[in-house]
Amino acid sequence: KAYIYKDASGKYTETDVPEDLADQVEEYREKLVEKAAEGKDELVEKYLDAGELTEEEIVAGLRAGILAGTITPVFCGSALKNIAMVQLLDAIADWAASPLERPAPKGKVPETGEEVECQPDPNGHVVAQVFKTFVDSFAGRVNVFRVYSGALQSDSQVYNLSKDKKERIGQVVYLEGKKQQTVEEIGVGDLGAVAKLAETLTGDTLAQDKQGILLPTISVPKPMISFAITPKSRGDEDKIGPALARLMQEDLTLKFHRDDQTKEFLVSGMGQLHVEVIVDKLKHHFGVDVLLPPPKVPYLETIKGKIEIRGRYKKQSGGRGQYGDTWLRIEPLPHGAGFEFVNEIVGGVVPRQYIPAVEKGIVEAMQNGIIAGYPAVDLRVTLYDGSYHDVDSSEMAFKIAASMGFKEGTKQCKPTLLEPIMKMEVVVPEEYMGDIIGDLNSRRGRVLGMDNQRGLQTINALVPMAEVLKYAPALTSMTGGRGSYAMEFDHYEEVPAQLQEKIIAESGKAKEEE
Secondary structure (H helix, E strand, O other): OEEEEOOOOOOEEEEOOOHHHHHHHHHHHHHHHHHHHOOOHHHHHHHHHHOOOOHHHHHHHHHHHHHHOOOOOOOOOEOOOOEOHHHHHHHHHHHOOOHHHOOOOEEEOOOOOOEEEOOOOOOOOOEEEEEEEEEEOOOEEEEEEEEEEOOEEOOEEEEEOOOOEEEEEOOEEEEEOOEEEEOOEEOOOOEEEEEOOOOOOOOOEEEOOOOOOEOOOOOOOOOOEEEEOEEOOHHHHHHHHHHHHHHHHHOOOOEEEEOOOOOOEEEEEOOHHHHHHHHHHHHHHHOOOEEOOOOOOOOEEEEOOOEEEEEEEEEOOOOOOEEEEEEEEEEEOOOOOOEEEEEOOOOOOOOHHHHHHHHHHHHHHHHOOOOOOOOEOOEEEEEEEEEOOOOOEOHHHHHHHHHHHHHHHHHOOOEEEEEEEEEEEEEEEHHHHHHHHHHHHHOOOEEEEEEEEOOEEEEEEEEEHHHOOOHHHHHHHHHOOOOEEEEEEEEEEEOOHHHHHHHHHHHHHHHHHO
């Protein structure tokens, strides 16, 4: 049959297959019937003898193959235009496995840690898991759950095993589009919803009591792209955090945090479109207009040379003056070693009470960088000599002296920039592999290896963060939306000399604008 849709109402007319498609439909129907026959031995025999199966037998054979995992059904349709949704839902009802036909999920007994199976027993203890949370303008926070055992009843008390808290269940409902059907209970295998739970969020397990089975939490993919987020108007700054916190309850793939180094607020999602949808929700649901500039790259600075230098601060302006005198040895440490301060003062040439001020002055100077204003790392500063004045010396004077010595000394220690290197995993169809590898090489990336799985190539590479801030739209463009990637910070490396001048110049320009 052919189903003709004329609009987005979901209504259709059933007609004969158009003549120009009849041969193709017949070819694929034969393949469909052959696969259905392979689902059961008795159907194979009948098909070989009669060459045809009844509609009921075709459905039974397809269902058996789907349950066995030998057939994976693929449907065409459009949710946007409401085309073929009825056929899709009918197929799910006819062919998909019930909880009794699937392997029982495994969970743990919280008190003992013992792994056990959660059997789908309609009369068993209640075990349900929340798989979706959304905020309704009238009902507040709504948790959507699946019941794995027993029946979750209205006006009952359950135990949230994930949070170790009791929860009071109000009215449980079935969600039917925008409508809600109130019921007395939601049985095993069914999906339901409940509003206004105090502690429960997505992934939490609800059980009858503490003795229930804690199901594994829902696995959430890591965000793929990050943007800095800033309000268009200053009055909206305090609204962004609470609004995103509510959206994060609904969407576990959305992340929001403040970068301690760049001092930017970052919002991360599964792609550019995902983040743009979040921005649209902020505007229309919370009245917050925001901008999404690319995040700043958290560069670091370090040194490659060694020096001994004097940092001296002397100020006399009538009355008590200021005097601090330090001799510093500045030298590099291996990558990742951080900062080390060494006190080699002997004989009290710098009094003990001023030593912490010396270290503090150096640490504060490190935060302002050496050549481009980025934090300095991986170096050792040794205070090995100095002098003081009985009256004019103070903590502030030694702090300033140490800071002056550090700033002057590091400029003579071959300072250099470090950039974050990201570990990337790009998954694309095999035909795009050459383009992706070429693109990664052009971004100063190093391909570590490749892995082929069922026609998809997984490319592992190390790429500078500065080169992949806008990688998501580039990958979509290269693969027609068929590629995906994940990345995480791996380590820091020295920036090539030809790029350092540009970064230093841009940093200086940004400071002038501030």
